Amino acid sequence: MESLSTAVLAAAPADELLRAAIPAQYTAAHLRIEDTKIFDAVADGDDRDVSRSLHVGEVPMPQLAPDEALVAVMASSINYNTVWSATFEPLPTFDFLRRYAREGAFAQRHDQPFHVVGSDAAGVVVRTGAGVTRWRCGDHVIISPVQVDDHEPMTHADSMLGARQRAWGYETNYGGLAQYAVVKASQLLTKPGHLTWEESAVTMLTAATAYRMLIGSKGARIKLGDIVLIWGATGGLGAYAVQLVKNAGGIPVGVVGSRDKEKAARALGCDVVINRHDIGLTGARTTQEAVEQGKRLGSAVREQVGEDPHVAFDYVGKETFGLSVFAVRRGGTVVTCGSSTGYEHLYDNRYLWMNSKRIIGSHGANLQEHAECSRLFSLGKIMPALSAVFPLADVAKAARLVQTNRHTGKVGVLCLAPQEGLGVTDPELRARIGEARLNPLRTV
Template structure:
């Protein structure tokens, strides 16, 4: 089978671009999917009770046509993001609405409008083929992919590609994602694989690393500076673990909010000193499902000032959403910034606007990253200045369990998925750099 030929070529480490170009592509490959005829399977259930394991399938799917400006990539490893969880439980809407809309754009994009959706917004792997007009990449190149997909036919996208009216997240709002043996991407999604990382480690930063970079570091986000106090919700999780690293690297002072002693220990291992275990300290920001408790905001704010020596947060790194947003607006300092994405606990935020308007605070919406931000975030990983936060990996057959772990917050950092890679630990080509940073690269596995 050509899938086995592809895997063998990658694992040999000796295949040339010509070798890859002459390996016949398979007519089909295995991929993790959701099905359009199952979008109603969780009707009547609360979000927490919806089980990704019931909706995610490992199917044999047809190889998509390669278009101009695109690349087919042999996927060695991928990772689970919260958008995979949303896709698998069909919230806030089934992703097939995205695929139908994209399919109406052109003859070429009709490929994406299928009765199944191949998920996954991260990958590491090897380029197999490139389409017409691709000059930067060739078969055999080891790559990772960011998930920014844009058409760049509108002027609005040329200052900041996130503002392109046809901006989409690959593997969530497009088909042929990374939880598969082969993925279809736009060639401008590709970036060099960090040579000191394994396949599964290299696949794990993509979406969350770039998202945290824009949200916290970029001028399009909070524009963090040295000395800023940064409150980070879920500081050991997929997004928060990168925000914590950026705060520490950038000379800021992270205040890490976690939900267990184990997660607190991970933050300490990264170098953070100011930590709030919200479960141990019993914070309950909602007295009932419809009513927030401002006294808990005040208690939380007092705890932050106790840790910082009297300072309120300059920046609040927000992503839980509904559960925490009222507290986030309250605790930010006068003139401070709440930068928000994701809303994993609910999209309908409520807060007391008096604390926003009368104290001149700002709320900034932040979504993934533009091309330059994604490239800069990956460059920091390549230079071993930012490290992967991979805690464990599953096989492609176990992607449902991996998504379940993320849905139930049973994980630390990022959860990886091996695709063509037959085992963990493969793919390192710069062992010297890895040896210098091994403890940082593997610290999420040690806790």
């Protein structure tokens, strides 16, 4: 192991980290441009196995821009955008990198024949650019996955509306599934001291996305007593949605697809759990199917809660969106941030306009929303949704687990951290919360 990594693992002071040489290369999970056509012969709907396209190996260390930081990544996690990246759908992410590089200057570094992926990370700042004053070498950080242009006026109102906002590690290179990561300094947040590296690394992308969808001013703005229907309640997004609704005084109604996930949803705090197989929710392929299955879903919710949902939290997309539109009450809201089963949504528009329902599109979260969400973790109000941990060498297996939906919550990846359980700097808070509460999905 090179000297800088050794110093990081030894918790060396800042001056020693600064004396250690930055390695010329580092190990990273990455895609290769020559692989972009390997799934061309695979028919639509058939398996595009990401273990064929995700590689772990050496990549060159890039030069640091004045507004950037180099982070020694202790742990990262698998998000669904890594699955999209590795299937080269809906288009190869190398297209994003080429487009970014056209901005010139330091952006040109991103256009490479490799793409280091990963949009979550927790680690140690080991270098800062000449223009960075807020962060210091040795700081323990988590990373917001949204990279913005702070020279763009809209960024200062809501960075998610900025034309140049990008998903780090998906629309940029040098992401988090690696020993080192290059980030804008504006992406950094202080790591919660009571969490381990792997627990911290599974928080920001999905939890902050759910925060914006449900709590933030641009989302559904749930309130005390609201009934919230949560599709995929034990997935990465759903697991945090359940906790946010519960903390806000709402009633989380989770929809899951197995008995094991029923138990997990209850462990997360769901008041009501509906197994979609029990009521014949097979995925709507027509508007009529959406209405028929929406009626069954609505009946199941009313049977257990007594009312229709105020809000539907939907990131599943094509198979569920029509049901969500039908199932929410008059004046209700469907908030969506993705479409893991397909982007073309079918629903009967009469149930939307005649009942004054709303659809809200929500994407990522701005830095303030990330900070507010991170604060909830630091206060012990939200717990990590970690369910499994893999070493960086097995990142393809971890991504495949997520691709085939054989996981619950979030799948962590150890990068420089040699084992689980490291990185805690506030053991007192950790003891007060308790190990079982901190890891609800690892004890079911």
